[in-house]
Amino acid sequence: MRNVTKDNISDVFMGYMGPDVNPRLREVMQSLITHLHGFAKEVNLTHEEWQTGIAFMERAGEISDAERHEFVLLSDVLGLSSLVDMINTRSEGTSSSVLGPFHISGAPPLAIGGDMKGGFGGDVLVAEGIVRDTKGAPIEGATVDIWQTAPNGLYSSQDPDQDTYSFHGLQTTGADGRYAFTTVKPVEYTVPTDGPVGDILNATGRHPWRPSHLHFIVKADGFRSLVTEVFPDDDPYLDQDTVFGVRDDLVMSYRNMPAGSFPDGFALSGMVNEPYLRVDFDLVLVPSEV
Ligand code: BEZ
Ligand code: FE
Numbered sequence: 626m627r628n629v630t631k632d633n634i635s636d637v638f639m640g641y642m643g644p645d646v647n648p649r650l651r652e653v654m655q656s657l658i659t660h661l662h663g664f665a666k667e668v669n670l671t672h673e674e675w676q677t678g679i680a681f682m683e684r685a686g687e688i689s690d691a692e693r694h695e696f697v698l699l700s701d702v703l704g705l706s707s708l709v710d711m712i713n714t715r716s717e718g719t720s721s722s723v724l725g726p727f728h729i730s731g732a733p734p735l736a737i738g739g740d741m742k743g744g745f746g747g748d749v750l751v752a753e754g755i756v757r758d759t760k761g762a763p764i765e766g767a768t769v770d771i772w773q774t775a776p777n778g779l780y781s782s783q784d785p786d787q788d789t790y791s792f793h794g795l796q797t798t799g800a801d802g803r804y805a806f807t808t809v810k811p812v813e814y815t816v817p818t819d820g821p822v823g824d825i826l827n828a829t830g831r832h833p834w835r836p837s838h839l840h841f842i843v844k845a846d847g848f849r850s851l852v853t854e855v856f857p858d859d860d861p862y863l864d865q866d867t868v869f870g871v872r873d874d875l876v877m878s879y880r881n882m883p884a885g886s887f888p889d890g891f892a893l894s895g896m897v898n899e900p901y902l903r904v905d906f907d908l909v910l911v912p913s914e915v
Contacts (some may be wrong), residue, residue, distance in 0.1 A: 740891070
């Protein structure tokens with residue numbers, strides 16, 4: 626096409642694609658290009674604004690490395706990560722929620738009733754529940770990969786003072802489907818703001834806070850893997866999570882448990898004499914064929 630115009634450029638783009646292009650790629654590109662061109666036309670994008678966008682991408686690339694994923698963070702604060710989660714969640718099971726950039730693979734095994742708190746201070750939290758299917762049956766042999774920040778609000782990969790796997794653990798359920806561990810009550814924290822995504826939050830008058838949460842990745846043969854997180858109902862940022870991760874069914878309540886009631890069967894049994902917190906939260910997996 627020689628006479629490319631504002632009105633036909635999206636069609637011209639599609640016409641340039643070869644005849645054997647993968648149909649899904651064609652569908653995605655058609656929509657992406659139509660919306661991208663439509664966006665530029667709708668806001669009358671200036672050269673200066675376009676250059677600002679390109680410079681942003683360059684800075685995001687420069688600051689990213691094996692442990693820092695600025696484009697994932699961008700997707701998170703734009704709500705795209707959560708939107709993809711919601712598009713792909715099955716309503717019969719526990720909702721999925723953002724993975725975030727701080728999961729590390731290879732977490733050490735954590736026995737049922739094991740402790741992630743170690744020597745850290747903070748309110749003791751007993752967390753347990755059943756990994757079950759949508760009919761309520763417990764799932765044996767499910768792996769539950771758990772991670773959270775230390776009480777200082779930093780994940781181990783952000784904090785040189787923590788061991789690599791501090792506040793990370795991998796449990797495997799028995800025939801009763803139960804996971805159970807002790808930890809410290811998670812705290813709210815900010816997403817990284819020292820890069821270009823922080824500049825966007827700042828420029829748009831947004832705060833960088835996430836409500837406190839525990840992360841889980843749950844996997845079991847024959848079921849869709851679940852990446853999710855759970856949030857306490859009293860967190861001040863519950864209704865303003867900067868990465869849009871909160872869903873109704875992921876909100877839980879802590880129960881205040883009295884001194885002297887700490888349960889048996891935990892690594893800390895017999896060692897916690899003060900009041901502590903408890904949360905019971907089942908994780909529901911959907912069969913892989915659904
Ligand atoms: C997190 O929960 O670890 C997280 C999610 C999105 C962006 C930053 C952190
Ligand atoms: Fe997190």
